[in-house]
Amino acid sequence: MxxxxxxxxxxxxxxxxxxxxxxxxxxxxxxxxxxxxxxxxxxxxxxxxxxxxxxxxxxxxxxxxxxxxxESNPDAIHHMDRSRFPADMELEEGVIVSFAGPGGSEIPGIVREVAGNSITVDLNHPxxxxxxxxxxxxxxxxxx
The missing domain is CATH 3.10.50.40 (Chitinase A; domain 3)
Incomplete structure (x- = not known):
């Protein structure tokens, strides 16, 4: 067999x-x-x-x-200006945001910190x- x-x-x-x-x-x-x-x-x-x-x-x-x-990759953590997000988007720690990836795919990111107009987004897998x-x-x- x-x-x-x-x-x-x-x-x-x-x-x-x-x-x-x-x-x-x-x-x-x-x-x-x-x-x-x-x-x-x-x-x-x-x-x-x-x-x-x-x-x-x-x-x-x-x-x-x-x-x-x-492993968590420090290169996948990005500091972005608030202006890169829609004005009406609620941005607070833990919120998941989506970014356009290659070939029309979506890349989820987790907001890790909000400090004034600086938003820290983690693109590592949760x-x-x-x-x-x-x-x-x-x-x-x-x-x-």
Whole structure:
């Protein structure tokens, strides 16, 4: 019998922070996530956790920041003038703003500080620099 090559897992996923709080969950939307294997979208450490999982499996694992959403990059923190934002936009710490990225994509940024007309925006992934725990519930295994 030849082993089929697993190309993706469809999973319900909870992402938990160090304090046990839930940062994100596919349960809320009812739409499971598709995790592609071998396309470089996941870190090697994340992919290693997926090996051997089958439909119906539940698997929990914790990854350090560099293997989860990456380390926080200081070059992705920008100080911008208030004039670069719409006049009616409410800017306060924690607000998520969107910027145009390459090819028409959107890049979310989090306002980290407002000091007069200087707005500090962090374009790192919101979970960058954090160790996180993934709770997976495998719905489907896609083979190719």
């Amino acid at each position: 030849t082993q089929q090559n697993v190309t993706a897992l469809v999973c319900h996923m909870n992402i938990k922070l160090e304090d046990g709080s839930t940062a994100d969950s596919t349960q809320a939307s009812g739409k499971p996530a598709k995790l592609n294997i071998g396309d470089q979208s996941l870190s090697p450490a994340f992919e290693a956790q997926l090996l051997g999982l089958a439909q119906g499996d539940k698997h929990n694992f914790t990854l350090g920041a560099k293997d989860a959403f990456g 979970l960058a620099g954090r160790d996180v725990t993934f709770e997976l519930d495998v719905v489907e295994v896609i083979t190719g």
